[in-house]
Amino acid sequence: MSDSEGAGGVSERCGIVGVVLSREHVALSLYYALYALQHRGQEAAGIAVSDHADAGVGGESVTLLKGIGLVSEVFSRQQIAALRGTMGIGHVQYSTRGATRVETTEPLLVTYRNGELAIGLNGSLVNATALRKELERDGRIFHSDSDTEVIAQLLAKDLMHHTPLEAVKELMRRVVGSYSLVILLDSSVLAVRDPLGIKPLCIGALKDESGTPTGYIVASESPAIDTLGGELLRDVHPGEVLLLSPPESPRSPGRARQKGMPFESHQLYRGINSAHCIFEYVYFARPDSVIDGKLVYDVRLRIGERLAEEHPVEADIISPVPDSGITYAIGYARCSGIDYMEGLIKNRYVGRTFIMPEQSTRDTAVRLKLNVVQANVAGKRVVLVDDSIVRGTTSRIIVDHLKKKGAREVHLRIGSPPIIAPCYLGIDTPTRDELVACGRTLEEIAAFLHADSVRYVSPEGLIEAVGIEVSNLCLGCASGNYPVEIPGEQCIARQLRLSHFT
């Protein structure tokens, strides 16, 4: 999936992080962690920190800073330095529905009966509209159309009569969909992963140069932990809630936390099955991420090898569509024995204010971003490897460009199955009639893309490469079967078992 696809429509591709430190100010750590998650959202960024020491009873202790743009654009050194507090959460946003307004960016900070509450969400609720209507019927108002505000209202309601953990448990009972959450609440950070584990979330330990523990971090992806010099401990389990507070904090001497246990874990829901999003492995995550125990780089390399086994072709070079197809292409080349050679070079400098061609064809737009290395493709049979094809419009132009520069044959090899159905759980895909693979044979797709052949990795091959059983994956976009009930769609219900409080 080349980046120029996507855009438009609903999307909840985001990155979240939460950090608690024993002593130091947390803001710069959150900033660097968000920077490591920048690929998950470039539209907006936000940080909320809590300075518990400064807050009186019911006092306001949370400071929020957010804005439109990249992490490096939103925050200045002075602003980060002024954010006082040892625990906090952060968020990068892919896009909002329609125009991005600051009001719809995250973390969302609200006050409620007991104080303040800040929330960052990665995911998409399937029943948000129904919940919103229910809350509105109760006379409540909404400042935005974000799922996060629905979550905030539900939480605040339940916090009236319940502990934070109970309130989160009730929240999880009500909302349906994908959600990884970081919640800054009172004097702790809660990390929540939905019972199906659709969106990733992991936890790491931080220490200083002498090896002394300094705190903990939860993040959408493990490179955020690496960036802070921390150690990935494990994934947050589906249905699990983590309660983080500073280690050895002199402020919570009486806390009933087991010695040696750095954070509290509460497995609120325990599913027999999970539904990890296949697209995190295929496209969305960084290659250096470890998600649910699997290194994404490895997964992609294996998919590439499998593609070569399943769909060999006589060719002169294996070229990726940069950057999305690179690791797949390396795997394909290694397995096929055909030379890996870059047929396309990507220009990395497109900024938000870049002037895209208006009246001219989409052709120019692609050429501005991807340039064909003529000498590498002229007269050659090219295997062009990419991670996925959505609409196919960009792929077709790339094939055209390769042929115009003399490529004798262009064979597309794709690291995911045909995408034939929309995603309702957080990946930005269009409706069925815009999906090139929906209702077309392989030959028809190849004809549409002007390619000599198009082949996709088989679902079995993909699943083997990922190394997770199919019953624990969500392949909704490739199968049309979804792990949660969606009106008008098929559902392969996952078996969930309600766990007791630990």
Added chain:
Amino acid sequence: MSDSEGAGGVSERCGIVGVVLSREHVALSLYYALYALQHRGQEAAGIAVSDHADAGVGGESVTLLKGIGLVSEVFSRQQIAALRGTMGIGHVQYSTRGATRVETTEPLLVTYRNGELAIGLNGSLVNATALRKELERDGRIFHSDSDTEVIAQLLAKDLMHHTPLEAVKELMRRVVGSYSLVILLDSSVLAVRDPLGIKPLCIGALKDESGTPTGYIVASESPAIDTLGGELLRDVHPGEVLLLSPPESPRSPGRARQKGMPFESHQLYRGINSAHCIFEYVYFARPDSVIDGKLVYDVRLRIGERLAEEHPVEADIISPVPDSGITYAIGYARCSGIDYMEGLIKNRYVGRTFIMPEQSTRDTAVRLKLNVVQANVAGKRVVLVDDSIVRGTTSRIIVDHLKKKGAREVHLRIGSPPIIAPCYLGIDTPTRDELVACGRTLEEIAAFLHADSVRYVSPEGLIEAVGIEVSNLCLGCASGNYPVEIPGEQCIARQLRLSHFT
């Protein structure tokens, strides 16, 4: 009160406007009206317009644009042109509590059960904290600490079971304090003035060059009407709610609106007394405003004359503190026969990013803004006229500067009584211990200010100059008696009589 005073603390000095037009887009009219109200708030500005034609059933039709800064800084020509809709509201904000965040600026736009709702407030609720706690106890959340959000929640709750008018009536029953409101709701603009009429609000008619009626405008002050070439019809009455919709709108053919009646008036509450804020006349309003039937310029001129009668002094020149004292000084000079002569010239270019002196004395800060015209004051006995004195720190420095430049005597004459108590109803005044007049005799005040004498207009003189009976004015800051109950303060209860729906 020179501008460099004030700042810090709570403040709800704001300006509001609502416009409905029959055909044209309303955004530019709102922009110009806000510009005419710019003196009421320079911190932030916002416009919300409704394009009823574009909205389907329950569809989103309100577009909101707001930001930090002056009207001319917040909106670009392109943005105004893109705001489609024939009715809308606008708001300029003086300052928010603490740092200004976009989330706390107005209009506040929320969705609720029946659609969308935008609100702009000028005023300050006395029972906001209590109402907020009550709503929080009901499990509700707040995104900001603004009174406007309290109002939005109350309204949305009541709109569940009531018509807009009934909901506003219920709202007015619950909130205590000063409030002029513009509400953009469904297909109409509502204008609300609190039962005591503390903050100003007036209504005008708009017409095109041929004299054909084109719509209506409600605004904090009448110059907003003048700026659009409109005609001031009258003040909104205390306790009155106006329902504005476009005249002869083809979209509302069946509306039960009397022929010739341009807007619906509902006198929801009818007080025997009002409590018009005296400071609107004395300091806050533009001199060309007509508030509750009184031209502010005239009021100030008469106060100046009265001051001269009450507190004559042998002197060579009458000089204002610019700009706040100008009209008073003209009146004083006219009545006393002493020459009006500007002893101080004001530099008008201070911007928000102006570098004020850090370590040096406040002295330099004043000199940067006000320069003494030495030849006009040297060797002279100067009557220095200003509208009010709050802390007195700036006044003292001005007196010092005049004397340093050779003024033989400096006699302060002030167009308001001594300010001895804080304002809880919308004017930004400090606590008692910061008020120079609180607990000091006139001689002690003069000594503090380094002046040869200080005299204030008498309450009687002030009231006569305003031309409104004392029972219909709020002089809380000068008397310590407030028209609403405030814990720990004295209250002169106004007599309110609940009116029936018209």
Added chain:
Amino acid sequence: MSDSEGAGGVSERCGIVGVVLSREHVALSLYYALYALQHRGQEAAGIAVSDHADAGVGGESVTLLKGIGLVSEVFSRQQIAALRGTMGIGHVQYSTRGATRVETTEPLLVTYRNGELAIGLNGSLVNATALRKELERDGRIFHSDSDTEVIAQLLAKDLMHHTPLEAVKELMRRVVGSYSLVILLDSSVLAVRDPLGIKPLCIGALKDESGTPTGYIVASESPAIDTLGGELLRDVHPGEVLLLSPPESPRSPGRARQKGMPFESHQLYRGINSAHCIFEYVYFARPDSVIDGKLVYDVRLRIGERLAEEHPVEADIISPVPDSGITYAIGYARCSGIDYMEGLIKNRYVGRTFIMPEQSTRDTAVRLKLNVVQANVAGKRVVLVDDSIVRGTTSRIIVDHLKKKGAREVHLRIGSPPIIAPCYLGIDTPTRDELVACGRTLEEIAAFLHADSVRYVSPEGLIEAVGIEVSNLCLGCASGNYPVEIPGEQCIARQLRLSHFT
């Protein structure tokens, strides 16, 4: 002349300042001085400081900071703090020819044979094009079309073989026109005023709170000196060059400077006559400026009185066009005995990005800035006082507005003679056919302006009010006779006498 006139065309209305301090960094002083001169130019601002201590032999020691916008917009606190050096110059710019580019703003900083040279100019050279062509014929290049670059090239050429003073003397021999200059050169600041003294320039002494001298300042107007708490010493004489360096600088122990003489004065040219610009008094300068010994406020007050004597009229109120007509109106009211009353209120918040009406009439544009106080004018005979009338378009609309609001009669009284000829020496006036007074009788002008009468102060009255002999004033715009030769125009040659070096 209301501000909305002007604009377009060539203009050299600028403000300049130079400061030398014995010890402190000079940047903040320059910033505040420029702020006091902001009315002389709002388009751009710049500061150049020299840190002589840091410079080696031929080293670069001058730091320049400039940009588009107001003083408060161009410089940040951090940037001012980073400008190290004890002497420097500053400049505010009214407008450049065509679009403002940073390259054409001032100070202009160049390197030349002996080091660095920064220049700030207020004025306009009549022979700039000829000099430029001459320099270009010599193979030189120009980076902009500013007169300042011509001056820089001439200076640099002469500095090859001459001392700075000799080079300035040669420069003054070559250039014709109006020019006040500040030059930052090596380890001193030079201040230059043209032999006719057309543009103002004055010098002041700075001292600290204990009264110890700390340095000197030259500036276009004396309020810049006041703002720094300094003392106006005197005007720079026409044809005089001042050489300022820090008092008691330990770095220049051997400097041949007379004990007790704070700066070197060199009367390079001594004219029998001067040609002080009348418009500085009438319109351009601040009222609190003392220019060539005359307080501008006094001059304007006397003009107003004289106007009343020369052109009395039966009327009910005297109203100024704010702000330009205020002091005149005070004078007129005082002399006539008719009440001073503001019939128009000015909105002060127009910013550079303000959206002016596009298609609608100029009418709206005026109404956005000036609002009629209906009660003050309705049914009244109004004497409307202003400083000058150029095109007359704005004046006509103001008269229309007054009449529309019920003014019975409107009599214009103008504090300057009819402007019938363009200015070539630094005031931004249009060509003859755009001047309303050019070729029209008083009755025709009144008819054009829709006024009941129009009267101008007589040249004699004006000259008496200024208090400078006519042979020492430039009234080119009112007479068509100019003090320097301008092709196609009449010239009343001033008698110049070359003085010897002092």
Added chain:
Amino acid sequence: MSDSEGAGGVSERCGIVGVVLSREHVALSLYYALYALQHRGQEAAGIAVSDHADAGVGGESVTLLKGIGLVSEVFSRQQIAALRGTMGIGHVQYSTRGATRVETTEPLLVTYRNGELAIGLNGSLVNATALRKELERDGRIFHSDSDTEVIAQLLAKDLMHHTPLEAVKELMRRVVGSYSLVILLDSSVLAVRDPLGIKPLCIGALKDESGTPTGYIVASESPAIDTLGGELLRDVHPGEVLLLSPPESPRSPGRARQKGMPFESHQLYRGINSAHCIFEYVYFARPDSVIDGKLVYDVRLRIGERLAEEHPVEADIISPVPDSGITYAIGYARCSGIDYMEGLIKNRYVGRTFIMPEQSTRDTAVRLKLNVVQANVAGKRVVLVDDSIVRGTTSRIIVDHLKKKGAREVHLRIGSPPIIAPCYLGIDTPTRDELVACGRTLEEIAAFLHADSVRYVSPEGLIEAVGIEVSNLCLGCASGNYPVEIPGEQCIARQLRLSHFT
């Protein structure tokens, strides 16, 4: 050479472009071409266009737009649309000496005797200071310290008595160093490459979709041509000057241009030898560039293969330092048979305002940009391939990180010889004592870098891989022998033969 090296010091790494079109406005084409050259300079960008049709005799027809930042930041759609003209030049700037001021960015636009002249330079003059002093001795001034201004002054001088071609010939006789130039002059664009061809420059033909020729483009690198859908014709020859004007322009009917010859070529100097910069191939150019007939991608691939032949090592994976080492690593892997595997992932989102760690070690700074893929390196023997090593500080940290994550051995293989001498001709390298390879044995370098071994490609291997004879290359930084005379350095004089005008 990882990007975090470099910075500081003098640098003339820039990109230039010139385009002439027959009919269309040229600004958007220049914008896209500059975007394709963005890797050559991210500090500033500028475009100058000439609208010859609009200019009268001696009239101003050139419009210049430039600013600090990326191409996408400097120009808005509206500004590009407003740039009218069919021919123009553009420039991206790597960095200026010291702080970047708009005055020192390019194109430089000046007026001279015959009109206007805009210049964009890529290169560095060795005798700039001498030439500047000579010009200053002649009384000339400089607005900046750029070499471009020296060139502008020399050109303007010679254009007094000579044709543009003669003036350029004289310029080339005077200046010594590396320079590729685009000059916008009167009604044509001149493209100049220095007689040694040190910096690249190529020419391409543009055509519309129907294949009709629409104009020509000269650019630093061929991808700028590709981006516009044009065809690379050839490199500009060392010592050649191209004169471009629109094809079939109805405005130049009588132009003595040979039929079928799209632009005039003038081989002003013809050298027996060239001195193409080796670093353009090794590091600076895009991989998809064709420079002097060689595809950079191919060159790097061959160097990688050669490295594997010359310096084999037993290892488990071949990993590049991204992005600089990628193509080399692919070549090394292909030749060695060892798996290509990415051990490091680069974060691409560092912006200009990114907050780099202040007090902490450089360690964190590297980790923010490059993350180790632990699973790919743990327990493995890693061949880490990069293009070059300058200071070695970043390389050492990378090696440390790899080892910390479990790499068993790290062997550095470098695609260029040891850099032992500074570059005076346009590459940003430090002085000798900062160069890690200067005065160290391979073992000492390995020890310094904490690597198990370090090996560089041999000069012979490098030269063979480039495919250009050593006598036509500049390897000054690797040999200390330079192709032009530099005081204190050795010079291998190239043989130049003055050619006659064609």
